[in-house]
Amino acid sequence: MTSFVRNQWYVAAYGREVGRELFSRTVCGEPILLWRTESGAVTAMSDRCVHRRFPLSQEPSHLDGDKVVCGYHGFTYGADGVCVNVPGQKRVPRTARLTSYPVVEQDSFVWVWIGERDRADEKLIPRAPWLDDPGFAVVSGMEPLAARYDLLVDNLLDLSHETYLHGGYIGTPEVAETPITTEADDAAAVVRVSRHMDDAACPSFYADSTGIKGRITRWQDIEYHAPCLYLLHSRIAPVGTPPPDADGSDPDAFHVEVVYAITPETESTTHDFWAVARDFALEDQKVSAFMHDNNRTVVLQDVVALDVLEKAITAERDGYQELSINIDTGGLAARRILKRLAEEGAATGEPAL
Numbered sequence: 001m002t003s004f005v006r007n008q009w010y011v012a013a014y015g016r017e018v019g020r021e022l023f024s025r026t027v028c029g030e031p032i033l034l035w036r037t038e039s040g041a042v043t044a045m046s047d048r049c050v051h052r053r054f055p056l057s058q059e060p061s062h063l064d065g066d067k068v069v070c071g072y073h074g075f076t077y078g079a080d081g082v083c084v085n086v087p088g089q090k091r092v093p094r095t096a097r098l099t100s101y102p103v104v105e106q107d108s109f110v111w112v113w114i115g116e117r118d119r120a121d122e123k124l125i126p127r128a129p130w131l132d133d134p135g136f137a138v139v140s141g142m143e144p145l146a147a148r149y150d151l152l153v154d155n156l157l158d159l160s161h162e163t164y165l166h167g168g169y170i171g172t173p174e175v176a177e178t179p180i181t182t183e184a185d186d187a188a189a190v191v192r193v194s195r196h197m198d199d200a201a202c203p204s205f206y207a208d209s210t211g212i213k214g215r216i217t218r219w220q221d222i223e224y225h226a227p228c229l230y231l232l233h234s235r236i237a238p239v240g241t242p243p244p245d246a247d248g249s250d251p252d253a254f255h256v257e258v259v260y261a262i263t264p265e266t267e268s269t270t271h272d273f274w275a276v277a278r279d280f281a282l283e284d285q286k287v288s289a290f291m292h293d294n295n296r297t298v299v300l301q302d303v304v305a306l307d308v309l310e311k312a313i314t315a316e317r318d319g320y321q322e323l324s325i326n327i328d329t330g331g332l333a334a335r336r337i338l339k340r341l342a343e344e345g346a347a348t349g350e351p352a353l
């Protein structure tokens with residue numbers, strides 16, 4: 001089974017999910033209570049009361065201003081997790097405090113640090129700026145996955161499966177046929193996988209959203225920041241469109257930034273956050289609805305497949321062997337990096353010694 005990579009930032013929620021209601025989500029096996037103070041800051045603390053472990057997200061627990069009151073016997077905690085009131089006595093035990101988690105709201109996500117508190121460094125959080133940029137229109141969601149998170153990492157680093165699992169949506173024959181280039185930066189814990197198709201069929205996901213008729217140049221440039229953030233820079237343009245200028249400007253192409261935050265919930269379940277940001281048809285609600293529904297369908301195709309795969313490999317009593325080929329290079333690099341991070345508990349971005 002998976003061992004969690006600790007001392008890392010993980011996406012616990014979208015900012016829009018957290019408000020003045022008590023909200024709970026489990027990350028790396030730890031139930032975390034999220035809520036906003038009256039001034040709007042997100043706080044993250046253990047979702048288990050120190051008294052008898054009652055979940056603080058469970059009614060009748062509630063917020064009283066900037067305090068959480070346990071619904072079982074009334075232990076009351078401040079926004080820093082420190083207990084300020086217990087029933088029936090004046091003295092609050094010194095050890096009555098909830099674990100509180102470093103938390104940062106950035107790029108529409110709520111990130112929490114799992115591991116040793118004093119190692120939490122905001123600068124280590126990988127960025128997905130398109131998700132909070134008026135120059136892009138964004139659709140997003142989260143699907144629960146009944147599979148270990150490694151399976152989703154494997155899935156996303158090898159997009160040749162689009163041809164088979166997502167045929168008719170985002171898959172065309174050229175995806176599986178076109179070779180990839182892979183680059184792993186072990187020290188920074190980043191894997192890059194690129195596939196550039198010069199002359200490919202345009203799948204309905206892009207034909208219907210961009211209005212392109214006919215064949216396209218389609219680039220898929222993946223950047224996986226282990227363990228949690230996956231970016232797919234997707235460039236779509238009619239065949240014959242000039243390549244981007246040296247300064248990066250690329251006015252004749254369409255750009256879609258696909259973002260996944262891959263957050264382990266337990267050893268065998270995962271929060272599959274997905275978002276699609278586009279730089280065209282910004283105000284077109286029909287395009288937004290289409291991309292949302294179509295991408296969710298594609299994500300659910302993966303979810304169904306990975307749920308089945310999790311059951312299949314769990315049932316292999318005597319262990320199992322795999323057979324890897326060229327398309328697996330990125331996934332294997334990611335596995336190697338995740339194994340190292342799990343073993344050394346190193347913070348992403350710190351050079352390996």
Ligand code: FES
Nearest residue numbers: 049051052070073
């Ligand atoms: S379990 Fe919370 S006050 Fe008793």
Ligand SMILES: [Fe+2]
Nearest residue numbers: 155166298302
């Ligand atoms: Fe997929």
